[in-house]
Amino acid sequence: MSLRYVTKLTGATVMLAVGATVALAQSKPTSTKRIPISKEGSAGGEVVSRVDTVTVYRTDTLRLTTPGMVDTVRLTNTITRVDTVMMAPAMRPIHLPYGMYFGVAGGFSSPNGALFNPNNTGPSAQAQLGWQGHILGLRGDVNYARPMQDAAFANPNEAKILNFSADAKLNIPFLTHVFGSSHRFGLYGIGGYTHTMFKDLPMRIDTDITGANLQFTQPVDSWTHENGWNAGGGASLSWGRTELFLESRALVFTAPNAAQSRQIPFVFGINIY
16 A cells, blocks of 8 residues: 555544534534423422513514505595484564564553443453654554443343454653663653444444433444544553553544543553564
């Protein structure tokens, strides 16, 4: 065997030995045997198990190959609401032209003149419509009266009287704020033309009421018409669009073959402007 061959063999053997030594030094011994761990202070040697939790975070990165390209996702949520409840329109208050008013009144009417003896005081009702300026005003009204019977005069039917009046009304501009600045107090006079209708109404014929032999007309069961006049006055208290008033006047007419007949109603009423 030549020296060259022996030298090569010896070198290869040395290299294998060095490589095995390095590999053995880099490897760690592994044991499959569990080492029991005893808890201090326990008599029975309780075994405590340990659990390690490993959380793995993953991040995905999306890269767009097209430069400058931005994708935007927009969500549109449209809600359509339908109300099935219909609200009734609010009622507007009644507004009359400036100075205009309407109202009603009620009270009693006392007979006088030719109506005095055979009739007594009875109920009365009234409705009115008018216009009032600062001092002067105009008013139209209808007054209904039902005189009661006197005990000495038997009448199978109840007497009825209707009066239709067209009047001028004059405010007296004194004591306006006697009840404060928010209320307006007023005194007024009223008078004008009156057309009277009556039915089943007895009247005195003899003008001498002190005489012993008084004569009276027989009640007629049909409407009789007479022209006449009225005059009187009243007091009012107003605030806002409301007016309360107290009024008295004489409603006068004269029937053929009879003395002058007078009605004197006393009424309390309300006007709305």
